[in-house]
Amino acid sequence: MRIGITGGIATGKNLVAKYFEDLGCYVIDADELYHKLIYPGKPLWRKLVEEFGSAILSPQEAIDRKRLGDIVFNNKEALEKLNRITHQTIIKELEKEAKTYEKRHKIVVINAPLLIEAGAENLVDKIIVVKTDEDVQIERLTKRDNISKEEAIKRIKAQMPLSEKIKYSDYVIDNNGTPEETKKQVDAIYKELVESFV
Numbered sequence: 001m002r003i004g005i006t007g008g009i010a011t012g013k014n015l016v017a018k019y020f021e022d023l024g025c026y027v028i029d030a031d032e033l034y035h036k037l038i039y040p041g042k043p044l045w046r047k048l049v050e051e052f053g054s055a056i057l058s059p060q061e062a063i064d065r066k067r068l069g070d071i072v073f074n075n076k077e078a079l080e081k082l083n084r085i086t087h088q089t090i091i092k093e094l095e096k097e098a099k100t101y102e103k104r105h106k107i108v109v110i111n112a113p114l115l116i117e118a119g120a121e122n123l124v125d126k127i128i129v130v131k132t133d134e135d136v137q138i139e140r141l142t143k144r145d146n147i148s149k150e151e152a153i154k155r156i157k158a159q160m161p162l163s164e165k166i167k168y169s170d171y172v173i174d175n176n177g178t179p180e181e182t183k184k185q186v187d188a189i190y191k192e193l194v195e196s197f198v
Contacts, residue, residue, distance in 0.1 A: 001057075001107050001123040001125070001195070001196075002098055002102065002107075002108050002109075002110060002123065002125050003020070003025070003049065003107060003108070003109045003110070003123050003124055003126050003127075003128060004073075004109075004110050004115045004120075004124035004126070004127045004128065004167060005017050005020070005109060005110070005111045005115075005128050005130065006112055006113060006114070006115040006128070006129055006130070007113070007129050007130035007131055007161055007162065007165065008131070008132075008137055008156060008162045008165070009113070009141060009155055009156060009159060010137045010140040010141040010152075011097070011130045011131055011134075011137060011175055012130050012140075012145060012173075012175035012182065013111055013130050014029075014111065015115060015175070015182060016111075016128065016130050016173055016175070016182065016186055017029070017109055017111040019187075020107070020109045020186060020190065021109070021152070021184040023187070023190050024073050024105075024107075024109040024110065024185070025106075025109045025139070026101045026102075026104070026107070026108050026109065026118070027108075027109045027110075027111055028097045028098060028101070028109070028111065028112065028114075029111045029112050030090060030094060030112035031111075031113070032112060033090060033094065033097070034064060034086065034090055035095065035098050035136065036151050037086075037089060037090065038062075038080045039054065039062075040060075040061045042087070043068075043089075044086065044163045045063060045138070046085070047061060047085050047113065048068070048082075048085060049063075050085075051081060051082075051085060052071060052078075052082075052185065053066060053192065054069070055067065055181060060132060061189075068082070068090055069155075072158075073151075073154055073155050073158050073191070074154070075159075075188050079158060082115065083114070083118070087114070087117075087118040088121070088141065090112075090118065091118060091120045091123065092168040094110055094112065094120070094123060095123060098110060098123070104195065106191050106194075107190075107193060107194075110123065110124055112178050115158060116164075116165055116168050117159075117160055121168055123194060125161065125174065126170040126171065126193070127169050127170050127171075128141065128169070128170065128171045128172070128173060128189065129162070129165045129166050129168070129169040129170065129173070130172075130173045130175050131166065131172055131173070131174060131176075132174075132175050132176050133176055134156065136176055137146075137152070137156055138152045138153060140161065141155065141156070146176065153157070160191045165182065171184045171189050173186065
C-alpha cells in the first residue's frame with residue numbers, strides 16, 4: 001500500500017513521516033528527491049537555470065532555493081512555471097522509487113507537500129493531510145526559515161488552502177498540539193492500515 005502525506009507549509013509533514021518510519025514504513029521524501037534532481041548539471045537543474053537565470057545559483061553553482069523562492073512566491077506566473085517544469089519529473093521519480101521499495105515493504109509512504117497540486121493523488125492509495133491553524137503555521141515558518149511574518153503569510157497564501165487539500169484526504173492529522181498527541185494519531189492510522197491487510 002502507498003500512503004501520501006501532504007499538507008501546508010510548516011504543518012509538520014516531516015514529523016508525521018518520521019513517526020511512520022519509526023513504525024517500519026519506508027518513507028520517500030519528495031523534497032529530498034527534488035534536491036537530487038536539481039543537482040548542478042542535471043537536466044532539471046539546466047531547465048531551471050534556463051528559465052529563471054543564473055541569479056538563482058549560489059557561488060557553488062547549486063540552485064539557491066531561497067533565491068528561487070523569493071522569485072516564485074512573489075509572482076504567481078513564475079510559481080506556475082516552476083511547477084510545470086518540476087512536477088512531472090518528480091512524479092516519475094516518485095513512481096520509480098515506490099515500485100522499487102514496495103516489493104520489500106508493506107507500506108510505502110510518500111511525503112510530498114505538493115502531492116495534490118501536482119495532480120499526483122493517483123500515485124497513492126490513501127492520502128493523509130497534516131493540518132495546523134494558520135497562526136501556528138506562521139509561527140513555525142518564521143522560526144524555521146528565519147523570515148518575516150509578512151513573508152510567511154505570502155508563502156502560505158501561495159499554496160492550495162488546507163481546507164481544499166482536506167477534501168482529497170482519507171485521514172487528517174491535527175498537528176496543533178504536542179508531538180505526543182500527533183504520534184497517537186499516527187499510531188491509530190497505522191493500526192487501521194495494517195488491519196486492512198488482514
